[in-house]
Structures are given as C-alpha cells and as structure tokens.
Amino acid sequence: MSARVTVVGGGVIALLTAVECVLDGHKVTVVDQGPIPHSRATSFDQHRILRALHPSDPQATAAALRAHRRWVELEELFLTRFYEQVGALTVLPPAAAAEAAAMLGNAGGSVRELTAAGLSDRYPHLRVDGGLGAVLEDEAGVLLAERVLAACVGWLKWQSGIDLIEHRAVTAVDGESGNVRLVDGRVLHGDAVLVAVGPWSRGLMPEGIAERLTLFRQSLLYCRVPRHQAQAWASTPAIPALGTKGGAWLIPPVAGTALKLTSATACRVVDELTDYATDPYWQRRLEKEFGDLLPGFGPAWVTAAKDAYYSSFSETGGPLVVALGGDAYAYAACGGTSFKFAPLIARSLADRLTGRIPSQIGLGALDGLPLDALAPQLAGR
Ligand SMILES: Cc1cc2nc3c(=O)[nH]c(=O)nc-3n(C[C@H](O)[C@H](O)[C@H](O)COP(=O)(O)OP(=O)(O)OC[C@H]3O[C@@H](n4cnc5c(N)ncnc54)[C@H](O)[C@@H]3O)c2cc1C
Secondary structure, three states: OOOEEEEEOOOHHHHHHHHHHHHOOOEEEEEOOOOOOOOOOOOOOOOEEEOOOOOOOHHHHHHHHHHHHHHHHHHHHHOOOOEEOOOEEEEEOHHHHHHHHHHHHHOOOOEEEEOHHHHHHHOOOOOOOOOOEEEEEOOOEEEOHHHHHHHHHHHHHOOOOEEEEOOOOEEEEEOOOOEEEEOOOOEEEOOEEEEOOHHHHHHOOOOOOHHHEEEEEEEEEEEOOOHHHHHHHHOOOEEEEOOOOOOEEEEOOOOOOOEEEEEHHHEEEEOOOOOOOOOHHHHHHHHHHHHOOOOOOOHHHEEEEEEEEEEEEOOOOEOEEEEOOOOEEEEEEOOOOHHHHHHHHHHHHHHHHOOOOOOOOOOHHHHOOOOEEOOHHHHOO
8 A cells, every 4th residue: 555655755765765765656855955855965975885894793794795795776767877886895803804804705805805916007096005905895996975866856846656855854743643844834744754863863762862962064175186197096995994094985076076194083973063174183194194095195185175964873873763753754863884785775664665675675773673782793884
C-alpha cells in the first residue's frame, strides 16, 4: 500500500531515502530550510571519499563494498556520472597493511599491498614516512558530492507523487501523529516521517538526545596543483589516511575539482553552527602540516578554504538513529563517514519508515532497534 512519507532535510541521507521510498511506490514530501540542495548542508561539497577498507572491521568493509555497488547502480538510475573510481590508498605500518589487504581480499575486494619503496616509486609527489606501507583498493574512489545531490533532485522532480518544499525550516515534529510543523505555521501530515537534518539535529531532537550529540567543525583547503605535477595527480587515488599521527588525508583533483586537503588536527568540537569561513590560524596550521607531506606544496597552491560541520553521537563517536514515536525516525547524527554508506543507510531507513523489517546492512546497530548508536568505527573516514 502506498504511504505518505515526509522527509525533513535535503542532504544525501534525506534525498536518497526519498529516492528509495519513491522506488517503493510511496508519495514523498521533502522539506528543507534552504534550497534543495542547500550549499550549507554537510553533504554539499565537491567530493567525498568512498573507500571499502575499514581496518580491523570486516563487517564495515563488506558493507562499503556493497555501498560501492549501489553507487554504481544509482549512476545508472539517475543517468549521471558522479563516481570517479580512482581507487583509495590507505597508508599503514607494513604489518597492518598486510592484515588489511588480506581482510579486504577476503571480503571480495580487489586490493594491492604496497611497500614503502613501491609507494615512493608510484607517488613521488607524496612524502610518506619511509617506514610505512599501504593498501591500494580498486572498488573505491571519489563521489562528486554536489553532483550526487543534484542528480537525486533531478531524478525526484521527474517522479509522480513527489513534492519538494524549499526555504521552509521545520520547527517541530510529532512522531505519533506524523505531523511536521513548518516555520510559516503550516503543518504537513504524513504516515511516516524522517528527520535527517545533519549537524542541525540538536534543534529538532527530544530532550535526552540533543545533549548527547557532539558538534564538530573542520577546516578544509582547496588547491590547484602546479602544472608540472598535473599528470601525477591525475593518477592519484583518494587517500583517506596518509599515515601521519595527526590524521592527514586528501582527495585528488578529479573531474575538474580541486585537490582537497584536511586533517583530524583541523577538526574540533564546537558549541553551535556559526559561520563557514576558515580562520587564518586553521588555514596556516593545515598549510604547515601539508608542507611536510607534499613536495613543493605552499600557500600559493591554495585557492580557497572552507569550514564544514558534522555531528556524532557522543557515546560512540558515530552515527545515531532515533525512534521518534509512531513511524517517525531521525538520522540524528551523521558521523564522519555517512556519505559513502548513504545508499545503504537510506534503504534501511526507507524500510523502517514503511513498516518493513530494515535491510541488514552490516553497520552495527543500524541493523538493530532504535535508539541505535552505530559502531564507533564509523566515526573515522
Ligand atoms: C569535512 C568533512 C568531510 C567528510 N568526508 C567524508 C568522506 O570522505 N566520506 C564520507 O562517507 N563521509 C564524509 N563526511 C560525512 C558526510 O559528509 C556526512 O555524514 C553526510 O553528508 C551527512 O548528510 P546528512 O544528509 O545527514 O546531513 P546534511 O547534508 O547536513 O543535510 C541536512 C539538511 O537538513 C537541512 N535542515 C537543517 N535543519 C532543518 C530544519 N529545521 N528544517 C528543514 N531542513 C533543515 C539542511 O539545510 C540540510 O540541507 C564528511 C564530513 C565532513 C564535515
């Protein structure tokens, strides 16, 4: 039977859940405080990494391989190219690299292990600690995030039974009745409701949940690589870990995007969402960190800097699904890795919203009952 589903938010989780609900034959209303998509959403950026390898976590690794396959299917569904399968390189101590490569291989991934010498031969434009090795995986790469959101919206607009409401913040959600109140006083009624408002979640969560969400702010540098390195960068995979103590990582300049540099050292806990400008202190800090990692790198490479926010469930550092009563749920915290898993998360949420047993996706408590704190491994990238 067709249900009426209200989806609050226009980020990757909300939009892909709307897509899954429409594919199941339901009527869907998506409502966002801004345009859909909104440039302030956490999901709105040039790119996101899709990697299968989650060291020491075979379940998350297998789930990420399934997510990879679903992203490829979604490209076909939306008739849009947004997944640059350039692979992913994770720099690790040699013993950990061997273990990780074996695990990924066992999960069905196509993987190569690189020695320190292999790394420097292959990537002379990276300066990696000489004692480290790496895992290079093939079913991985870069999701062109803004293009993903645009493709979802483009596809949804052509479907029947879909309504997109822009520039209307939701001020209250009543799960039991399925009522969603908008800032202009209008009330939307649905048989089921999903709230997926990313880092804004604290504002819409019930007492007892809101204070258990931690808000993070992270600085990012966008760079133009020098012409003489352009070819080397064109064949560089996404690098979720450069093997540094600080947790530096980067996304290569694929499909006309910038080289993006950031690090766990540029991620800090904040009290509230304010502006998105990068303070010179954080910019300089990242420039210094990458000066040690990329030969020739300097401030002249940087064309832009931006801050972004995400929230996580304080007790695990990862995502959180919350039951709001009736057939209402919230994806209350996205953690630092939800983009790549979004097709699986969306399927699981769509099942819950429409009274089906949620698909088992192999991501900790997303497979269990809400209040669901996902496994801490999802806190990393
Ligand atoms: C710096 C950074 C790097 C990351 N890198 C990766 C990566 O490489 N790989 C990966 O898998 N993940 C990564 N992530 C995580 C990933 O981007 C997020 O988990 C994901 O985008 C969250 O999507 P979302 O839909 O939950 O939230 P959002 O994208 O933030 O969407 C929330 C939406 O809700 C709307 N909204 C808010 N309040 C209201 C309201 N009251 N009423 C109506 N609408 C409202 C907002 O306008 C927005 O459009 C990264 C995150 C950050 C910050």
